[in-house]
Amino acid sequence: xxxxxxxxxxxxxxxxxxxxxxxxxxxxVRIALKVLxxxxxxxxPAGCMSAVGFNFPQLCFGNNAIISxxxxxxxxxxxxxxxxxxxxxxxFHAVGFAGDGGTADIGLQALSGAIDRNDDILYICYDNEAxxxxxxxxxxxxxxxxxxxxxxxxxxxxxxxxxxxxxxxIVAAHGISYAATASVGYLxxxxxxxxKASKIKGTKYIHIIAPCPTGWxxxxxxxxxxxxxxxxxxxxxxxxxxxxxxxxxxxxxxxGDVAAYLQKQTRFKHLTEEDIQTIISSxxxxxxxxxxxxx
Amino acid sequence: MKPYLxxxxxxxxxxxxxxxxxxxxxxxxxxAGWRSIRPVIDNTQCVGCLACYLHCPDGVIFKSNGKVEIDxxxxxxxxxxxxxxxxxxxxxxAEK
Numbered sequence: 001x002x003x004x005x006x007x008x009x010x011x012x013x014x015x016x017x018x019x020x021x022x023x024x025x026x027x028x029v030r031i032a033l034k035v036l037x038x039x040x041x042x043x044x045p046a047g048c049m050s051a052v053g054f055n056f057p058q059l060c061f062g063n064n065a066i067i068s069x070x071x072x073x074x075x076x077x078x079x080x081x082x083x084x085x086x087x088x089x090x091x092f093h094a095v096g097f098a099g100d101g102g103t104a105d106i107g108l109q110a111l112s113g114a115i116d117r118n119d120d121i122l123y124i125c126y127d128n129e130a131x132x133x134x135x136x137x138x139x140x141x142x143x144x145x146x147x148x149x150x151x152x153x154x155x156x157x158x159x160x161x162x163x164x165x166x167x168x169x170i171v172a173a174h175g176i177s178y179a180a181t182a183s184v185g186y187l188x189x190x191x192x193x194x195x196k197a198s199k200i201k202g203t204k205y206i207h208i209i210a211p212c213p214t215g216w217x218x219x220x221x222x223x224x225x226x227x228x229x230x231x232x233x234x235x236x237x238x239x240x241x242x243x244x245x246x247x248x249x250x251x252x253x254x255x256g257d258v259a260a261y262l263q264k265q266t267r268f269k270h271l272t273e274e275d276i277q278t279i280i281s282s283x284x285x286x287x288x289x290x291x292x293x294x295x
Numbered sequence: 296m297k298p299y300l301x302x303x304x305x306x307x308x309x310x311x312x313x314x315x316x317x318x319x320x321x322x323x324x325x326x327a328g329w330r331s332i333r334p335v336i337d338n339t340q341c342v343g344c345l346a347c348y349l350h351c352p353d354g355v356i357f358k359s360n361g362k363v364e365i366d367x368x369x370x371x372x373x374x375x376x377x378x379x380x381x382x383x384x385x386x387x388x389a390e391k
Contacts, residue, residue, distance in 0.1 A: 012354040014354065016353075016369050018326070022373035027351075059320060060322065220372075221373055221377060
């Protein structure tokens, strides 16, 4: 039986951290470590989770954890796994937690290399859709239309002009052992995927949407609700890639209201009706692809 | 078991380790001061479904005799627990 709230390890491995109230990223890290257990070695590059977790002498990880260079999450994971193997230790999980910038922009080359070598590591990208730690700059995982400090909303240009980079399929295109998408709004699905990944040899990648109340402009108590809504309105999807096959894990019966989802967040407040139609039509194109290629 | 508050706070140069490693889970400050509202659990309505325990970003809700309790030293008062409680057994009260 898959792990759930009742069977989950009661130990807290990420505690007393200084993340903003209602932080989705810290929820993803906390749950993943509870599934993996104390034999996990966490690698964190520059980003929110290392900034809030390691403020000497306040050290919030209860397991072994280390900060890597911004670009080197995956290569440090390779080193951690190789070092432990050389000592004859086999019962461990080398797990990385990088943000969207640390994964899709700065850490992409190292991640690609690790997947190419098929090192036995688990890479978790907590995607809050911008460089939140440094004050909300656009990353390549920032969605179309979102206002950040580097893509401001003005009269002529309304927020980010480019769509979100398709990280999940980029990783899958390597022929990776296991890749999955998740959302902090669907934690049972996420826990199942982390547990499954922990039992697979080779490189594993999980991409989890982790809303940031500060950057998205939602209330601190809405993190989980908005993470559910983004999946329900079809702008994000829960899927897996394994053995060369894509599998869709959850299909909303009817898509939720995209406009309502967008207007809840101050980063999308400036969008016009036309912009919302652009977002809806790109969602429909995406789902056409999903319907054709995912099982 | 979880990272816990320590009495000893390294302050002087000689207290700081020579290497970049230190004991895991070493806490020296609380987060309680961040909070302007606090969650309060009504145990007569709680059925122990653990939704609040699962969704707390800070992990401050813990199991206790089939129900749950809150570690107010580290709760930041975000209110996610109140939103995920289907029974309405958690309410937010202003800190005095």
